[in-house]
Amino acid sequence: MPIDPDFQKKLKPTGEHQGHKVWGETSPPKKLSVHGTNVAVDHDVCNGDEICVSVCPVSVFQMVDTPGHPTSPKKSDPVNESACIQCLACEIQCPTKAIKITPP
Numbered sequence: 001m002p003i004d005p006d007f008q009k010k011l012k013p014t015g016e017h018q019g020h021k022v023w024g025e026t027s028p029p030k031k032l033s034v035h036g037t038n039v040a041v042d043h044d045v046c047n048g049d050e051i052c053v054s055v056c057p058v059s060v061f062q063m064v065d066t067p068g069h070p071t072s073p074k075k076s077d078p079v080n081e082s083a084c085i086q087c088l089a090c091e092i093q094c095p096t097k098a099i100k101i102t103p104p
């Protein structure tokens with residue numbers, strides 16, 4: 001299931017990680033929820049293939065280890081989301097539709 005494009009309306013911020021918000025309830029290692037706001041990655045959908053890391057022209061993403069998660073043992077984290085230029089390359093090319101870009 002892709003990231004919910006309305007996650008900002010349906011979920012609440014529940015924490016901070018690497019300078020970005022975490023939205024929704026988490027229960028590590030199996031439930032990690034949405035990381036980031038304007039560049040949001042649903043860590044329960046991300047399969048860790050790193051395509052977003054490759055296509056982002058401004059290095060927004062960094063991989064983080066998530067051992068024990070049922071989908072993949074690493075995730076893309078939007079550690080530099082304020083640098084996003086809204087090119088949408090990551091959102092379009094993500095094979096699992098884990099990313100939602102929202103202009104600030």
Ligand code: SF4
Pocket residue numbers: 039055056057058059060083084085086087088089090091101
């Ligand atoms: S929309 Fe473009 S600039 Fe923004 S995070 Fe995705 S690939 Fe990077």
